[in-house]
Amino acid sequence: GAGVSQSPSNKVTEKGKDVELRCDPISGHTALYWYRQSLGQGLEFLIYFQGNSAPDKSGLPSDRFSAERTGGSVSTLTIQRTQQEDSAVYLCASSPYRTGADGYTFGSGTRLTVV
Amino acid sequence: DQQVKQNSPSLSVQEGRISILNCDYTNSMFDYFLWYKKYPAEGPTFLISISSIKDKNEDGRFTVFLNKSAKHLSLHIVPSQPGDSAVYFCAASAENYGQNFVFGPGTRLSVLP
Numbered sequence: 001g002a003g004v005s006q007s008p009s010n011k012v013t014e015k016g017k018d019v020e021l022r023c024d025p026i027s028g029h030t031a032l033y034w035y036r037q038s039l040g041q042g043l044e045f046l047i048y049f050q051g052n053s054a055p056d057k058s059g060l061p062s063d064r065f066s067a068e069r070t071g072g073s074v075s076t077l078t079i080q081r082t083q084q085e086d087s088a089v090y091l092c093a094s095s096p097y098r099t100g101a102d103g104y105t106f107g108s109g110t111r112l113t114v115v
Numbered sequence: 116d117q118q119v120k121q122n123s124p125s126l127s128v129q130e131g132r133i134s135i136l137n138c139d140y141t142n143s144m145f146d147y148f149l150w151y152k153k154y155p156a157e158g159p160t161f162l163i164s165i166s167s168i169k170d171k172n173e174d175g176r177f178t179v180f181l182n183k184s185a186k187h188l189s190l191h192i193v194p195s196q197p198g199d200s201a202v203y204f205c206a207a208s209a210e211n212y213g214q215n216f217v218f219g220p221g222t223r224l225s226v227l228p
Contacts, residue, residue: 031219033214041220048214056214091158098209106158
């Protein structure tokens with residue numbers, strides 16, 4: 001497709017369950033970013049993939065969060081043992097190599113609700 | 116502590132008038148600033164940027180002003196149109212690439228017909 005695709009668009013899960021969020025970036029974009037937006041907060045950086053380099057995981061809030069990017073394309077963000085404070089909109093973005101944030105293309109996000 | 120602040124969660128403006136959205140930051144190392152616009156159920160899209168070597172950048176109805184000494188920037192929309200109704204995010208970074216952009220919490224603009 002022409003844009004960044006995220007699935008599911010909405011996810012309601014019970015506290016303690018694991019969830020997987022998927023991001024399909026624009027073909028050819030080497031950089032992929034995960035952000036989340038909690039209520040009343042800005043976009044919080046989570047993790048950054050650039051080509052085959054080791055990802056920058058410095059934004060992951062706890063070891064319950066992990067992400068992988070297979071074949072330099074699709075990425076999956078996994079949250080284990082979800083907590084209510086994990087409720088947020090999770091946004092994925094991709095960009096060409098060494099592009100500033102003016103070159104990001106964001107997906108429409110996954111709204112995660114932990115009940 | 117938020118490094119990028121947008122102290123007005125919402126703003127309402129009459130169609131045809133000027134919209135002014137404000138953003139303040141705390142990190143003096145920030146040199147690149149962007150505004151993103153987000154419609155409901157869509158991802159944010161890039162709107163306009165400015166680097167610290169300039170104090171103004173204009174693109175059509177949109178102008179961004181930067182006051183480095185005050186660590187303040189603003190986005191002016193003139194004239195405002197109902198289609199401008201969206202959430203506007205300010206973002207800042209010390210360098211214009213990579214993952215180091217810090218986003219503010221956003222301001223919801225409503226342009227009333």
